[in-house]
Amino acid sequence: MKNKAIWVSISLLSLVGFQSCKEKVNTQNDTVNSGTIKFVADESCQPIVDEEAYVFEKLNPKAKPDILYRTENSALRLLLNDSVRLAILTRELNASEIKILTDRTLPPVSHRFAIDAIALIVNQASKDTLMTVSEIKKMLNGQTKTDINIVFDNPNSSLVRYLKEFSGNKDFKLKNIYAVKTNKEVIKYISQHPQAIGITGFSWLNDPDADYADAVKKVKIVAVAVKDENSKDAPNQYFKPSQTTLALKQYPLIRSLYIINSTGKMGLGAGFAYFVLGERGQRIILRSGILPDSIPQREINIKHSY
Incomplete structure (x- = not known):
C-alpha cells in the first residue's frame, strides 16, 4: 500500500507540471475536494463506482462529480473527443489512444484500482x-x-x-x-x-x-x-x-479496472482518483466483494495482561 501511495503521489505531482501550460484546463473552478467535474465510467463498473462516489461526496460535501455511465465504445469516444477528461474503463488505453491525448498536451495518467x-x-x-x-x-x-x-x-x-x-x-x-x-x-x-x-x-x-x-x-x-x-x-x-x-x-x-486521468491539473479529477487508489477507496472495493489492487493492511496490537 505504501508503494501504491508513492506512485499515486508522483502521478498527482506530474499533473501540476502540466497545469501551468494549459489555460483551457484551468477554466473549471475545482480543487481536489470541491467543485464539479464530469467524467465517464464503463457502465459495467457502475456498482463499485457508485459506492466510491457516494463515500467521496459524503467526505467532501463541496465536491459534485457528475458520472456518465456508457458502453466502453461510447466512453472511449467521450474521452478521446475531449468531452470528458477522467474515465473508468476495464482496459488500459492503447498507444494510438494515448497519442491522441498526449498530442493535446494532456497525457493520461492510468492506474489499476481493482480486479x-x-x-x-x-x-x-x-x-x-x-x-x-x-x-x-x-x-x-x-x-x-x-x-x-x-x-x-x-x-x-x-x-x-x-x-x-x-x-x-x-x-x-x-x-x-x-x-x-x-x-x-x-x-x-x-x-x-x-x-x-x-x-x-x-x-x-x-x-x-x-x-x-x-x-x-x-x-x-x-x-x-x-x-x-x-x-x-x-x-x-x-x-x-x-x-x-x-x-x-x-x-x-x-479483468482489471482502471481510472484514467487526463485533466492535466490538480483538480477534482485528481482528487477522486487519489481517493479511489488510496486506503479508503481500496477498503470500499474490499467490502464490495471484488479484489482491490492494493489490499489494505490491518494493524493489530496485542496487549499482554499479567
Whole structure:
C-alpha cells in the first residue's frame, strides 16, 4: 500500500507540471475536494463506482462529480473527443489512444484500482453448475450442439470485447447468442429462464440494488475450471469467483479496472482518483466483494495482561 501511495503521489505531482501550460484546463473552478467535474465510467463498473462516489461526496460535501455511465465504445469516444477528461474503463488505453491525448498536451495518467471477474450465471433450476474454459470457448464459437441461450449485456460493451478476445471470435452471429441492454437485464432474464446462461460482471451480484435483488436470489454462479488448459496449479478443480480465487489467480475469467486521468491539473479529477487508489477507496472495493489492487493492511496490537 505504501508503494501504491508513492506512485499515486508522483502521478498527482506530474499533473501540476502540466497545469501551468494549459489555460483551457484551468477554466473549471475545482480543487481536489470541491467543485464539479464530469467524467465517464464503463457502465459495467457502475456498482463499485457508485459506492466510491457516494463515500467521496459524503467526505467532501463541496465536491459534485457528475458520472456518465456508457458502453466502453461510447466512453472511449467521450474521452478521446475531449468531452470528458477522467474515465473508468476495464482496459488500459492503447498507444494510438494515448497519442491522441498526449498530442493535446494532456497525457493520461492510468492506474489499476481493482480486479473484477466475469461471472457465468444460470437459473436456480439449472443443473449446469460446472464448466471448463475450453467448454466456454467452444460454446461461444458455436462448436457445441445446444439449445441453451447465451445472454450478455450491450453489444458495444467491454464485456463483449472481453469475450471476443477470450474466445478468438471476431463476432457473435449465432442465433442462440444475443445481447440485451444492461447487466441488470441479463440477471433478470436468467432468473426467469432455466434454459439460458448469462454472462455478467461479478460486482453486479454482490449487494444488489432493490430493483433486481430478487432476481439475484434466483440465479447461481457457475464454477469454472481450467483443467482442459493443462493448468499446473489446479488441474482438476472448479472455482467460483471470489476475492480469494481472484487473489490466488484460480478463477480464470478476470479483468482489471482502471481510472484514467487526463485533466492535466490538480483538480477534482485528481482528487477522486487519489481517493479511489488510496486506503479508503481500496477498503470500499474490499467490502464490495471484488479484489482491490492494493489490499489494505490491518494493524493489530496485542496487549499482554499479567
